[in-house]
Amino acid sequence: AKNMICFINDKKVDIIYQEKRCTSYNISYEIKKLKKRRAKNKSLWLFADMPFRADDNAEHLYRYVMKNYPEKNIAFVLRKNSHDYKRLKKEGFKLVDPKSFKFKYLVFKADKLISSHIERYFFEALGENTLKTKDFVFLQHGITQNDLSSWLNQRKIDLFITGMQDEYDSIAGDFNRYKFTPKEVKLTGFPRWDALLKNNQINTKQIIIMPTWREYIVGSYSKKLMKRRFNPKFYESEYFYRWDSFLHSKKLQELHEKYDYKIVFSPHPQIRPYLEGFNLPNYIIIPSVEMSMQKLFCESSLMITDYSSVAFEMAVLKKPVIYYQFDKDELFAKHTYTQGYFDYNKDGFGIVVLDIDNLLYELKMKLQNHSFKNNFLTPKANSLEKVTQAILFI
Known part of the structure; x- marks a missing residue:
C-alpha cells in the first residue's frame, strides 16, 4: 500500500504531518522525496569498474581524485575476493563489497555513480529507480566504435565520456541513433590513457x-x-x-x-x-x-x-x-x-x-x-583532470 490511513478504536482519524492535517499519508511519495534530498545532501562519489576486477578507467580516476581532491567523499566498489582488493586497499582506496549491505547504503547515500561499465548490480542496486535521484557517469571500458544505440538508449546517463572525435560525433552529433546530446557527452579522453602514455x-x-x-x-x-x-x-x-x-x-x-x-x-x-x-x-x-x-x-x-x-x-x-x-x-x-x-x-x-x-x-x-610504428591516434592530454571537471559541472 502506498497510502497510510490511521484508525483508533476502529474510528478513522486525521494525520498531522509537518503542521498539516490530512486523512491519509502518501508514504511512497515522501520516501522518494527523502531519498532525493538525502542523496543530494551527501555528495558521495561511488566508483566501479567490474565487480571482480579494477584496473580500468574508474580505478585511474579514483586515484586521481583521491590525490588531487582530498576533500571529496569517495568510495570504490570491488569484491573482497578480487585479486585487486589488497593492492587497492594498501594504496588507500576506500573499498566496499557489492555483496554487502554497506554497498546498498552507499548507493543510497551517493549522488554520483561513476563506472566504466553499465552493470545492473550497480545502477539497479536499489531497484529500477536507483538512478532517479543520482547522476550516472559512464566512463566507458573502451572506444565505442560500433553502434550501441539500441542498448545505451535504454540507460539514464548524465555524463558520457568519449575518447576520440569520430566517436563523440557518432554519439552526440546530428543525425545518429543515439538519444544523447553535447550536454551529456564530453570529449575528454579516457582516464587510463594518462598512465598508459607515461609507462x-x-x-x-x-x-x-x-x-x-x-x-x-x-x-x-x-x-x-x-x-x-x-x-x-x-x-x-x-x-x-x-x-x-x-x-x-x-x-x-x-x-x-x-x-x-x-x-x-x-x-x-x-x-x-x-x-x-x-x-x-x-x-x-x-x-x-x-x-x-x-x-x-x-x-x-x-x-x-x-x-x-x-x-x-x-x-x-x-x-x-x-x-x-x-x-x-x-x-x-x-x-x-x-x-x-x-x-x-x-x-x-x-x-x-x-x-x-x-x-x-x-x-x-x-x-x-620490424614495421611497428603507427601514427593513427593522438589522445587528449590531461584526461584525468578533464573528466573530473566534467563531473564537477554536471
Missing part, C-alpha cells in the same frame, strides 16, 4: 593476442553469481575452432622461434572461463588475472585482435594491429552491437584478414620488416 615501452619483443567475446556462444547472465554461466557448447563454435587452430599452428611456433617474440594470449574476460579447453602449447603465455592490462599493452609491440576496442589502446601507443575477422556478418547480426561509423578496413590501425593463412602471412611480414 609505454618501445622495441619490445612481445605480441599480444586479444580477441573479444560473442554473446551468443557464452552462457546466460546469472544475477546471483554476478557473472555468466558456463556454456559447454562453446567448444563447438567457429570462434573456438578458428582461434584454437591459429594458436596451435606450426607456422606460429616457427615465427616465435625464428624471431624470438613472446606470444601472449589474453582474450576477453567472458572467454577466460574457457581457456582450459584451448590446451595451449607451452610457449604461449596466458597472463594471470592479476596482470595489469596496461602493462600488457605497454610491453607489447603488436596486437592481434578481431573487433575489440582494445586496439585503440595500441593506437594511442602508436603500435600496429592485425584484425582477424572470420565471422563479421554473424557477429554484427547476433552480438550486442551493430556496425557503426568505424570501418575496420578504412579506419583501423592495421590490416584486416579473413583466414588463418593471411593472418600468419601478415604477422610474418610485420616481424620480418
Whole structure:
C-alpha cells in the first residue's frame, strides 16, 4: 500500500504531518522525496569498474581524485575476493563489497555513480529507480566504435565520456541513433590513457593476442553469481575452432622461434572461463588475472585482435594491429552491437584478414620488416583532470 490511513478504536482519524492535517499519508511519495534530498545532501562519489576486477578507467580516476581532491567523499566498489582488493586497499582506496549491505547504503547515500561499465548490480542496486535521484557517469571500458544505440538508449546517463572525435560525433552529433546530446557527452579522453602514455615501452619483443567475446556462444547472465554461466557448447563454435587452430599452428611456433617474440594470449574476460579447453602449447603465455592490462599493452609491440576496442589502446601507443575477422556478418547480426561509423578496413590501425593463412602471412611480414610504428591516434592530454571537471559541472 502506498497510502497510510490511521484508525483508533476502529474510528478513522486525521494525520498531522509537518503542521498539516490530512486523512491519509502518501508514504511512497515522501520516501522518494527523502531519498532525493538525502542523496543530494551527501555528495558521495561511488566508483566501479567490474565487480571482480579494477584496473580500468574508474580505478585511474579514483586515484586521481583521491590525490588531487582530498576533500571529496569517495568510495570504490570491488569484491573482497578480487585479486585487486589488497593492492587497492594498501594504496588507500576506500573499498566496499557489492555483496554487502554497506554497498546498498552507499548507493543510497551517493549522488554520483561513476563506472566504466553499465552493470545492473550497480545502477539497479536499489531497484529500477536507483538512478532517479543520482547522476550516472559512464566512463566507458573502451572506444565505442560500433553502434550501441539500441542498448545505451535504454540507460539514464548524465555524463558520457568519449575518447576520440569520430566517436563523440557518432554519439552526440546530428543525425545518429543515439538519444544523447553535447550536454551529456564530453570529449575528454579516457582516464587510463594518462598512465598508459607515461609507462609505454618501445622495441619490445612481445605480441599480444586479444580477441573479444560473442554473446551468443557464452552462457546466460546469472544475477546471483554476478557473472555468466558456463556454456559447454562453446567448444563447438567457429570462434573456438578458428582461434584454437591459429594458436596451435606450426607456422606460429616457427615465427616465435625464428624471431624470438613472446606470444601472449589474453582474450576477453567472458572467454577466460574457457581457456582450459584451448590446451595451449607451452610457449604461449596466458597472463594471470592479476596482470595489469596496461602493462600488457605497454610491453607489447603488436596486437592481434578481431573487433575489440582494445586496439585503440595500441593506437594511442602508436603500435600496429592485425584484425582477424572470420565471422563479421554473424557477429554484427547476433552480438550486442551493430556496425557503426568505424570501418575496420578504412579506419583501423592495421590490416584486416579473413583466414588463418593471411593472418600468419601478415604477422610474418610485420616481424620480418620490424614495421611497428603507427601514427593513427593522438589522445587528449590531461584526461584525468578533464573528466573530473566534467563531473564537477554536471
